[in-house]
Every structure is written in C-alpha cells, then in structure tokens.
Amino acid sequence: MMQRNNSKNEIFNIIWLQSQTCSGDTISLLNAVDPSLLDVLSGQISNIPMVKLAFHSTIMTRWGIDHISLKMENIAKEWNAAVILDEAKEGKLDPFILVVEGSVENEEEAKKAGGFYCSLGEYNGRILYAEDYIKDLSERACAVVAIGTCASFGGIPAGRSNPTGARGVYDVLGHNWKSRMGIPVINVPGCPAAGDWQIQVLVHLLLSIKGILPLPELDEYNRPKFLYGQTVHVTCPNGIYYAANRLVEKFGEEYCVFSFGCRGPISYCPINKYPFVEGVGTCTSYGAPCIGCTMPEFPDEPYEGFLIQLPPTLIPPLEGVPIKTGVNKND
Amino acid sequence: MTKHEIILDPITRIEGHMGVHAVLDDEKRKVVESHCYSTMFRGFEKILVGREPSDAIFITQRICGVCPVVHAYASTLANDMALNAPPPPLAISLRDLTDCAELLYDHAIHLFQLAGPEYSEVILSKFNRSWIDKAREYRCEYKDIHGYSTMYDLLKALNPLEGQLYLYTLKLEREARKLASLLGAKHPHINTFVPGGMARKWGISETEKALSLIFVLAGLAKLTVAVWEDISKFLYDAINYDEVGIRAANLLCYGTVDDSESYNARYEDMDLWGEKRLFTPGVVINGELITTKLKEIHLNVRQDVSHSYYEKWDREIDEDLQGNKIAAEHPWNKDTIHKPQSRNWNGKYSWGTAPRWLKNGELYALEAGPIARLYVSALAGKAVVTSPWAEVKTGNGEIRISLPETKSEMLKPSLVEAREFKWKVPSLKLEDGTPAINTIERNKARAYCHAYYSAVSFAVIYNAISFIERGEIDVWKPFTKPNFSMGVGLNEAARGALGHWIIIKDGKIHRYQIITPSAWNISPKDHLDNPGPMEEAIKDTPITEESDPKNWTGIDILRIVRSYDPCLACTVHVFIKNVDYCKRKVIA
Numbered sequence: 072m073m074q075r076n077n078s079k080n081e082i083f084n085i086i087w088l089q090s091q092t093c094s095g096d097t098i099s100l101l102n103a104v105d106p107s108l109l110d111v112l113s114g115q116i117s118n119i120p121m122v123k124l125a126f127h128s129t130i131m132t133r134w135g136i137d138h139i140s141l142k143m144e145n146i147a148k149e150w151n152a153a154v155i156l157d158e159a160k161e162g163k164l165d166p167f168i169l170v171v172e173g174s175v176e177n178e179e180e181a182k183k184a185g186g187f188y189c190s191l192g193e194y195n196g197r198i199l200y201a202e203d204y205i206k207d208l209s210e211r212a213c214a215v216v217a218i219g220t221c222a223s224f225g226g227i228p229a230g231r232s233n234p235t236g237a238r239g240v241y242d243v244l245g246h247n248w249k250s251r252m253g254i255p256v257i258n259v260p261g262c263p264a265a266g267d268w269q270i271q272v273l274v275h276l277l278l279s280i281k282g283i284l285p286l287p288e289l290d291e292y293n294r295p296k297f298l299y300g301q302t303v304h305v306t307c308p309n310g311i312y313y314a315a316n317r318l319v320e321k322f323g324e325e326y327c328v329f330s331f332g333c334r335g336p337i338s339y340c341p342i343n344k345y346p347f348v349e350g351v352g353t354c355t356s357y358g359a360p361c362i363g364c365t366m367p368e369f370p371d372e373p374y375e376g377f378l379i380q381l382p383p384t385l386i387p388p389l390e391g392v393p394i395k396t397g398v399n400k401n402d
Numbered sequence: 403m404t405k406h407e408i409i410l411d412p413i414t415r416i417e418g419h420m421g422v423h424a425v426l427d428d429e430k431r432k433v434v435e436s437h438c439y440s441t442m443f444r445g446f447e448k449i450l451v452g453r454e455p456s457d458a459i460f461i462t463q464r465i466c467g468v469c470p471v472v473h474a475y476a477s478t479l480a481n482d483m484a485l486n487a488p489p490p491p492l493a494i495s496l497r498d499l500t501d502c503a504e505l506l507y508d509h510a511i512h513l514f515q516l517a518g519p520e521y522s523e524v525i526l527s528k529f530n531r532s533w534i535d536k537a538r539e540y541r542c543e544y545k546d547i548h549g550y551s552t553m554y555d556l557l558k559a560l561n562p563l564e565g566q567l568y569l570y571t572l573k574l575e576r577e578a579r580k581l582a583s584l585l586g587a588k589h590p591h592i593n594t595f596v597p598g599g600m601a602r603k604w605g606i607s608e609t610e611k612a613l614s615l616i617f618v619l620a621g622l623a624k625l626t627v628a629v630w631e632d633i634s635k636f637l638y639d640a641i642n643y644d645e646v647g648i649r650a651a652n653l654l655c656y657g658t659v660d661d662s663e664s665y666n667a668r669y670e671d672m673d674l675w676g677e678k679r680l681f682t683p684g685v686v687i688n689g690e691l692i693t694t695k696l697k698e699i700h701l702n703v704r705q706d707v708s709h710s711y712y713e714k715w716d717r718e719i720d721e722d723l724q725g726n727k728i729a730a731e732h733p734w735n736k737d738t739i740h741k742p743q744s745r746n747w748n749g750k751y752s753w754g755t756a757p758r759w760l761k762n763g764e765l766y767a768l769e770a771g772p773i774a775r776l777y778v779s780a781l782a783g784k785a786v787v788t789s790p791w792a793e794v795k796t797g798n799g800e801i802r803i804s805l806p807e808t809k810s811e812m813l814k815p816s817l818v819e820a821r822e823f824k825w826k827v828p829s830l831k832l833e834d835g836t837p838a839i840n841t842i843e844r845n846k847a848r849a850y851c852h853a854y855y856s857a858v859s860f861a862v863i864y865n866a867i868s869f870i871e872r873g874e875i876d877v878w879k880p881f882t883k884p885n886f887s888m889g890v891g892l893n894e895a896a897r898g899a900l901g902h903w904i905i906i907k908d909g910k911i912h913r914y915q916i917i918t919p920s921a922w923n924i925s926p927k928d929h930l931d932n933p934g935p936m937e938e939a940i941k942d943t944p945i946t947e948e949s950d951p952k953n954w955t956g957i958d959i960l961r962i963v964r965s966y967d968p969c970l971a972c973t974v975h976v977f978i979k980n981v982d983y984c985k986r987k988v989i990a
Binding site for chain 2: 181188321370
C-alpha cells in the first residue's frame with residue numbers, strides 16, 4: 072500500500088543523476104511545454120507540491136571542488152556540488168524523487184582493477200561511482216523514475232556486446248523493487264523520451280504522492296500505460312496505406328515506410344499522440360521508419376538493421392501482414 | 403612557494419562527465435600544472451561492430467544528446483562514401499538545414515545556460531566582487547539590440563534560472579529544436595538521415611514553416627552577438643582577462659555544410675567538395691593557415707593512448723582505396739583495447755585519447771571549435787554564403803555577416819532591425835609574438851559563429867526552394883551495398899571538428915572509429931608528454947578569485963574549460979576488444 076503524503080507546503084527535491092548518458096533526455100526535457108520545466112520549478116501549476124531541482128549536473132550552478140593538500144574552507148565547501156549527494160544520502164533532502172538518466176554500469180571488474188566506468192565526481196579523495204549512488208539514494212527516495220531507454224532498459228550501452236555491463240535501473244534494483252512509499256521504479260523510455268512525456272509522468276507522480284491521483288498504471292515493463300499503451304503503428308496516420316499495401320519504394324514518397332524497416336507494429340510509443348516539440352516531430356508520419364527506441368531490446372534484435380524490413384513472422388496479428396511490398400504506387 | 407592541488411569533478415554545466423586536476427601556486431595566484439580527464443565510458447564502437455552500416459547513423463547520434471545531428475551527419479557522410487550512395491541535391495540541402503537547426507540552439511544554450519552563468523551577477527558577487535563595481539559603471543555598446551544600458555544590468559540578466567536573458571533565450575532555443583524536429587522527425591536523435599539521402603517527405607508547407615522558424619532564430623543570433631560582444635569588451639577593457647586560457651592559435655576545422663551542387667560522396671573528389679563547403683576546412687599552426695585540403699587533413703590525423711586507459715592496437719590496413727599509405731596510428735587502423743585502472747598523473751589518467759595532427763614529423767595538439775571555424779574561413783576567403791535575405795563574406799582575416807529584418811511576435815522589438823556584424827582574427831599574441839587565442843575569444847567566436855550559421859540557414863533553405871521550384875524533389879537515391887569498403891565522414895560539431903571512420907567487411911561494420919572535437923580539446927598528454935589544448939590553456943593561467951587559497955573554487959579554470967564547450971559523452975565512446983562478460987539479457 073502506498074502511504075500518501077498530504078502535508079501542504081512541503082518542498083519536493085529532485086535529484087537527477089546522470090550515469091551512462093548522452094544527456095539527450097535533459098535536452099528533451101527543455102522541449103516540454105504546458106507545462107514546461109520552468110513552469111514546474113517556478114510553482115506555476117496548482118495542486119502539485121513545490122519542486123526543487125536539487126542536483127542536476129547539466130543545469131546546476133554549483134560544481135565539484137576537492138582540495139587535496141589543503142583543508143577546504145567555507146565558500147569552497149558550501150559551493151561544492153558533490154556534497155549535495157551525500158546530504159541526500161543522509162536524509163537532509165527528504166522528501167526527494169530520484170531521477171536517473173543513463174544506463175547503470177557494472178563496476179565490479181573496473182573496481183578490481185582500481186578504476187571505474189562512470190564516476191559522478193570526486194569528494195574527499197573518493198570516487199563517486201554512479202552505480203553506488205543510484206543504489207544508495209534509491210533507499211531513501213520516495214520514488215525512482217528512470218528517464219529514457221538507457222535508464223529504463225540499458226539502451227545502447229547495453230547493446231550487443233555490452234562492454235561495460237550496462238543495464239536499466241530496475242535491472243539493478245530488481246523488477247519487483249518498491250520505494251519506501253511503495254512505488255515501483257517508473258520507466259519512461261524513448262531515445263530520448265520527449266519532454267512532454269517526462270513532465271507528464273513526473274507531474275502525475277507528484278499528484279499521486281500527494282494523494283490527488285492514483286499511481287499511474289504500469290505495463291509489464293513498468294511503463295505508464297497512459298503513454299505507452301499503443302504501438303506507433305496503431306496511431307500512425309499512414310496506417311491506412313499499410314492496410315492497402317501501399318508501401319514506399321523510395322524514401323520521400325507519400326506511403327507507408329514498412330518496406331524500409333519501420334518497427335511501428337512492434338513498438339509501444341506515444342510519439343504520434345504527443346510529438347516532440349510543441350506538436351512538431353513524429354517519425355513515421357514524416358516518412359522516417361520507427362526504429363523501436365522505446366523498447367527493452369533496442370538496439371538489438373528485432374530492431375537492429377533499422378532500415379531493413381521486419382520479417383512477417385514478427386508482426387502481431389492485430390496489424391496483419393502486407394502481402395507484397397512496394398506495389399500499387401500511384402503511377 | 404606554497405602550492406596545493408585541487409580536483410574539480412563533477413564539472414557541471416557541460417555535457418557529461420569530466421574532471422580537472424590542477425596544481426595551484428598560492429602566492430603567485432596562478433595554475434602551475436593541469437590534467438584534464440573524462441570519467442565515463444560506454445564502448446560505442448564495440449557495440450557497432452557486426453551491425454548494418456546504416457545503423458551507425460542512428461547509433462552514433464546517441465553518443466551525444468546535445469549534438470546528435472552532427473554525429474548523424476558525419477556518419478551519413480561516411481556511409482554515403484562507403485556505400486557509394488551520393489544523395490540528390492534537395493536531400494543535401496535538407497541535411498544542411500538540419501545541421502544548422504541544431505547549431506542554432508547548441509551555441510546559444512552554451513552561451514546562455516551553461517557558460518553564461520559564470521559571468522552572471524550571482525556568481526561574480528560571490529567570487530569576483532570587484533567586477534561588480536566595474537560592471538555598474540560600464541556602459542554597453544549594443545544596448546539598442548539587447549536592451550541593457552550597463553554591464554551590471556546585463557550580468558543580472560544572465561543569472562541562472564531567473565535572469566531575463568537566461569529565460570528568454572531558453573524559450574527561443576526551443577524553436578531551433580522545433581526546426582530540427584521538423585526536418586529530423588525528432589530532436590534529440592533524429593530519424594531521417596539515411597545513406598543516399600533523407601527519409602523525409604518534404605514539400606511546400608514544411609518549407610514555409612522552416613523559413614518562418616529561420617527568421618525567428620536570426621533574431622536570437624542578433625541577440626547572442628550583441629550580448630557576447632559587450633561581455634568580451636568588458637572582460638578586456640575593465641577586467642584585463644586576456645591571460646586566462648591563452649594559447650597559440652593551433653587550430654583544426656574540417657569544414658561543414660555541404661554545397662548541394664558539388665558534394666558527390668566520392669573519396670577521390672574530397673578536396674574539391676571540401677573546399678566548396680560553406681565553412682572552409684583547414685589547419686592553422688601558430689596563426690598561419692597550412693592547408694585547406696580535406697583529404698590531407700584526414701590522412702594526417704593520429705591517435706595516441708599513452709596517458710589513456712587503453713592499450714596499443716594492431717593495424718588493419720596498409721593503404722586506402724586510392725593507394726595512400728595509412729599510418730598505424732590513423733583512425734582507420736585504430737582498434738582500442740580498454741583497461742580500467744587506477745589513476746596516475748604521470749601514467750594513465752583519462753578515458754579520453756590524445757588525437758594529434760602530423761606535419762613534417764611534428765605532432766600538433768590542435769584545438770577545435772567555433773574559433774577554428776571562423777579563423778580558417780577568415781584566412782582562406784573561400785567560403786561564400788548568399789541568399790536574398792542574408793549573406794556571409796570571408797577573407798583578409800575578416801568575416802562579415804548580414805542578417806535580415808526579422809519581424810515575429812516571438813521577438814523583442816529591438817531584435818527586428820536588419821544587422822551586419824564583423825568578426826576579425828584576434829590580434830592577441832603570446833610573449834614571443836605568436837598569434838594566440840584565449841577564453842574571451844573562444845566564447846566571442848561562438849556567438850559570431852551562431853550568426854554565421856543563421857546566415858547559412860537562409861542560404862540553404864533558398865537552395866531547397868530553388869530545387870523544389872525546378873521540380874528536383876527527390877530526397878533519396880537507391881544504391882547497392884558493397885561487401886568491402888571504407889568511408890570517412892568529416893564535419894563540424896558545435897564544439898568543432900568531428901570525424902567518423904568506417905570499414906565495411908562482408909556487408910557489415912568491421913571497424914568504426916570516432917574522434918570528436920572534445921577529444922581533441924580535452925585530450926590528455928601524448929607519448930612525448932605534450933599536453934592537450936585545454937591542459938595547455940589552463941597551465942600558467944592567473945587565478946582571479948578574490949579569496950584566500952583555502953576558499954578557492956577554481957572558477958577561472960572552469961571558465962577556461964567551458965570556453966571550449968566540452969562534450970564528454972562525445973569524447974569517450976571507444977572500441978573495446980574481447981570483453982563480453984555481461985551478455986545482454988533479452989527481456990521479451
């Protein structure tokens with residue numbers, strides 16, 4: 072059972088950790104509108120608690136400072152970014168939501184060799200391993216949100232042959248893991264996830280924690296169903312061309328791009344409903360094949376060979392199988 | 403002499419994971435030694451091996467979410483060449499426009515949201531209090547464009563998360579990503595670049611929408627130049643910030659934005675289409691332009707891992723498909739073998755490698771970035787950008803950019819009027835007279851480069867319109883994939899020279915190597931112990947913090963680091979061999 076938090080003026084901190092990431096989800100977050108990131112941070116939405124972005128390496132003003140051979144004094148200490156993470160661990164930033172962007176590396180081998188694959192910084196001579204901090208902060212967090220395909224499922228760093236043992240946050244914590252408020256890891260995949268999807272999930276989560284909405288219903292991969300309930304194909308405006316077997320022979324033609332590898336029929340993604348930047352930007356309706364970037368197996372089979380047509384055996388019955396390819400062009 | 407060491411890690415407000423180690427002289431208040439290093443590793447090039455060549459276009463973008471288009475572009479060029487798949491002219495223009503769209507947000511986000519806060523009132527009142535008094539008295543020259551009469555007002559507007567400039571530009575930058583999404587289906591990580599052209603239906607309504615966004619973004623470009631021209635003047639005149647980050651002008655630019663009439667994806671014609679680019683390729687050594695030949699630039703690239711967490715590799719080929727000798731240290735031959743280990747400032751200390759450029763037996767640590775782009779084009783005088791709305795003229799060490807009247811409800815009235823801006827090769831010199839650049843010039847060049855890209859975006863869409871008018875509306879040409887082939891894709895990321903090298907065997911990726919601009923800039927030392935560009939720029943730099951050494955935060959070092967706009971996810975992505983200990987679990 073989820074214990075809800077009903078106190079009125081509480082400030083919620085967001086600790087946004089970037090592990091093995093390209094920062095694409097952060098840039099994407101800046102694309103969100105109605106509400107935008109700044110709307111949320113400046114308290115312009117009624118009914119959600121005040122939110123503070125306590126740690127975000129790409130956005131925050133402070134930075135890491137470690138004096139090695141000299142005792143650090145006040146200014147340097149209070150300005151230090153790395154201190155925030157330790158404060159969060161000690162509970163000084165409660166309540167907080169942990170957001171992870173990026174896959175989680177496996178440091179076992181690297182540590183044995185005295186090195187690391189991903190460090191969040193250095194403080195008091197210690198390397199802050201991303202993997203360790205994700206595990207430690209999850210224990211204190213109200214909720215853990217994995218933003219993007221890397222944090223959700225490992226994404227490209229976990230692609231064959233996965234050199235660093237990368238995996239998703241819920242692979243590290245356990246698929247049945249729940250936070251101290253009883254909330255499972257919420258995955259918001261997409262490479263990157265559109266800013267609007269990210270904000271929708273975060274705001275929904277805050278409203279749930281406050282007891283205004285029930286928790287979003289999650290699918291078997293911990294994705295909120297209200298966003299990831301349908302395939303790209305089902306919501307694609309070119310679906311009718313597919314049904315009529317009108318597939319493109321060349322890029323740039325009006326018809327369905329299934330013939331050039333579109334993974335729309337097997338990819339669950341809201342891009343056709345909530346495009347990328349203020350209604351602009353969807354893949355298949357623009358004539359670009361879906362590459363399945365929201366899916367757990369991405370970028371491996373059955374998604375790799377992005378521009379090569381999907382084998383008919385992999386197409387779910389609902390969508391039906393086009394009999395021929397590249398025919399019935401209007402000419 | 404009292405010295406002490408400092409580690410700055412995480413370096414925030416850049417893309418990715420980076421640290422700097424520096425030895426500081428507490429009495430002379432300067433840096434005596436520095437090491438720059440990356441602290442994250444993923445192994446992209448290993449992940450690419452065995453996949454379809456065109457998959458690299460989609461996968462390599464994901465190296466960096468800040469600058470995905472430039473990776474897509476470089477990978478597409480490498481694919482075009484290797485697969486013998488030249489695109490139709492309209493596709494070249496659309497690719498160019500996507501590239502411009504990304505740059506039009508990327509330079510701005512760096513100047514206003516990432517590096518900008520360094521010079522903001524909030525930070526200065528904490529670390530450089532005396533600057534604030536000077537700023538109150540300093541009158542801005544470009545008030546009629548940006549609207550701030552004193553430098554103090556302008557610096558207040560730069561305050562993170564609340565300053566007017568911070569918030570206003572954040573909104574306008576979104577319009578650039580909207581333009582990139584209009585062309586790329588989404589941004590970050592576009593879906594429309596394919597070998598042989600574009601996977602994008604494109605017509606009149608798309609063109610009109612794009613043109614309207616281009617006008618709005620030209621307004622942002624005017625603002626960017628005005629703000630950073632004034633900040634630069636203030637730093638020179640009132641603060642004497644000249645010495646911070648100073649370094650000889652040793653620069654690399656691959657050139658970018660292909661000419662839709664000349665680009666044919668052929669290796670043998672690389673010098674021809676390279677010199678037709680709207681930014682000219684070139685290498686500058688000690689202020690002198692050495693070459694503008696793209697193939698010569700490519701053939702002389704070397705990589706060194708003496709101070710990186712990798713081991714030496716075996717060569718793959720002896721020569722390219724034209725019979726030019728390919729050195730063992732060239733990226734076509736490189737095969738990096740990773741080895742995480744403990745850090746040693748005299749030994750290995752970074753996940754980044756050390757790219758160098760060979761000329762007459764000497765290895766040069768070249769610096770990449772907007773300053774290299776402007777410097778090369780200004781000296782070469784080959785680049786010409788024309789359109790009915792905007793143009794760029796280059797030559798005699800100058801670049802003249804004219805931007806049109808830009809009326810839009812998105813833009814402040816002061817940004818409407820047509821403007822002309824002029825950039826000149828900096829007159830800065832080292833003590834021995836060698837032409838040099840510094841922190842101020844790197845940021846200033848970034849602002850002018852933004853305006854340059856804005857003018858280019860007009861020229862590129864004008865081309866696209868002409869092709870559509872002439873009925874040349876094909877965006878893709880079919881091709882036949884060879885079994886064995888080699889390709890190279892060189893262009894310019896926001897941060898500078900970006901290169902992708904591919905070898906295809908049995909129709910699949912056999913080797914794939916990427917050298918990013920940040921790999922050049924933040925490179926560790928090489929086997930001769932010569933420092934990378936940023937390490938060199940940090941060494942000997944004065945410390946302006948007005949506190950005692952125990953309270954130093956290293957802000958001057960950070961200003962140098964951020965003047966390079968480093969992108970760490972880009973820097974470290976490298977190939978590993980024989981490591982397969984965690985096989986991927988297939989979930990479904």
